[in-house]
Amino acid sequence: MIDFHCQCGTRVFFRNTQCLTCQRLLGFDSVGFTMVSLRPVSEANKTLRDDVTGKEFRYCGNYHxxxxxxxxxxxxSRERFCVSCRLNKTVPDLSHSINVQRWISLESAKRHTLYSILRLGLALTPANNRNVKLEFAFLEDGRTNAEFADTFVSTGHRSGLITINLAEADAAYRERVRxxxxxxxxxxxxxxxxEIGHYYYELLVASTAWREPFETLFGNPDEDYSSALTQHYGSVQSNWVPDYISAYAQSHPLEDWAETWAHYLHMIDTLETAGQFEVMQLKGEAAEGRSVLNKPFAELVDTWLELSVKLNALNRSMGMRDAYPFVITDPVYAKLDFIHRVVGSSGTG
Structure with a gap:
């Protein structure tokens, strides 16, 4: 994540909507990858101006x-919603205030994820003959709404549609499940x-030349999914083996890919943040955005391992769990390196 600053020089953050020093409005420009300092120009048209560049903007409709x-x-733009909110297929019933707060938490995590995806130059639209469209559905079931007592919503992905159970936005529920x-x-x-890792398997690996090396590292993606998950959840969850980044990655080759993909994004985003805040720097020129893909993967991992040790030590000093409670073994390294090469060859950006 970039170290953002307001026009007045105050440090601001990705989620901010106003500078507390100069009171200027703030918004994220997903094209320029910057937090823009704004002043109202037309209340009737909801127009805002960046006085540094002279560009004029509007907030996403979900802001208003x-x-x-x-x-x-x-x-x-003729669109009412931003590039992130336009991906929503279904949102929860927002007439309930608690749903609004939970949905806002989901949207915040989604925007952070899409920030990382866009920084890597990856397309948000279908890029091959799989023709899968990225969409999001935020759904309720009996865990958050008695009206849906007879339903069960699983967080997951199918053909580009990412479904997130609204209950996941409840920290207490999420901790119980953990x-x-x-x-x-x-x-x-x-x-x-x-979940977005599943989407990029469809776009970047399935039906491409990457499919064969994928099978060598991860296994057969056509393995029966339901049977694999049933077997996984019927076993001891802590029975982790070193070939995988997590216990859940053992359940199916596609889950192994998605878990490893998620950890790759953890690494890349945190390394960028550490460099921006001068906590730790990769050798040579700073690796930011898609330029990180030009770095030797071994260098990224070496820097990441050193950084993760520091992060865990800092968390322990605060009495908190480790920020990165995982081990990058040789088999996991090979899978992460594979993802690094797939993303680097995606040809977008």
């Missing part, structure tokens, strides 16, 4: 309706990074 998004559109499943890590951001 629910204060749920701070992404911007060019004032000339304990029940013996997981060392369970966050909203992690969910989005994992």
């Amino acid at each position: 309706d629910y204060n749920a998004c701070n992404w911007l559109l060019p004032v000339t 304990e029940q499943l013996g997981e060392s890590y369970r966050t909203l951001l992690g969910h989005f990074r994992h």
Whole structure:
């Protein structure tokens, strides 16, 4: 994540909508990858101007309706919603205030995920003959709404549609499930990074020349999925083996890919943040955005391992769990390196 600053020089953050020093409005420009300092120009047209560049913008419609998004559109755009919110197929019933708060949490994690995807130059639209369209559905079941007592919504991915159970936005619920499943890590951001990994398998690997080396590393993606998941959840969850980044990655080759993909995004985003805040720097020129793909993967991993040790030590000093409770073994390294090469060859950006 970039170290953003307001026009007045104050450090601001990706989620901010106003500078607390100069009171200028703030919004994220997903084309220029910057937080823009803004002043109102036309209240009737909801037009905002960046006085540094002279560009004019509008907030996403979800900013005005629910204060749920701070992404911007060019004032000339005919769209009402930003590039992130336009991907929503289904949102929960927002007449309930608790649903609004949970949905806002989901949207925040989704935007952070899409930031990483766009920084790597990856397409958000179909890029091969699989023709899968990226969409999001945020759904309720009996865990958050008694009206849906007879339904069960699983967080997952199918043909480009990423479904997230609204209950995952409840920190207490998420922690209970983490304990029940013996997981060392369970966050909203992690969910989005994992599920979008399935989407990019469809776009970048399936029906491409990468399919064969994928099978060599991860296994046969056509293995019966339902049977594999049933077997996984019927076993001891903590029975992790070193060939995988997590216990859940053992369940199926596609889950192994998605778990490894999520960890790749964890690494790349955190390394960029560490470099921006001068906590730790890769050798040579700073690796930012898609330029990180030009770095030797061994260098990325060496820097990441050193950084993760520091992050874990800092968390322990605060009495918190390790920020990165995982081990990169040789087989996991090979899978991460494979993803690095796939993303690097994607040809977008």
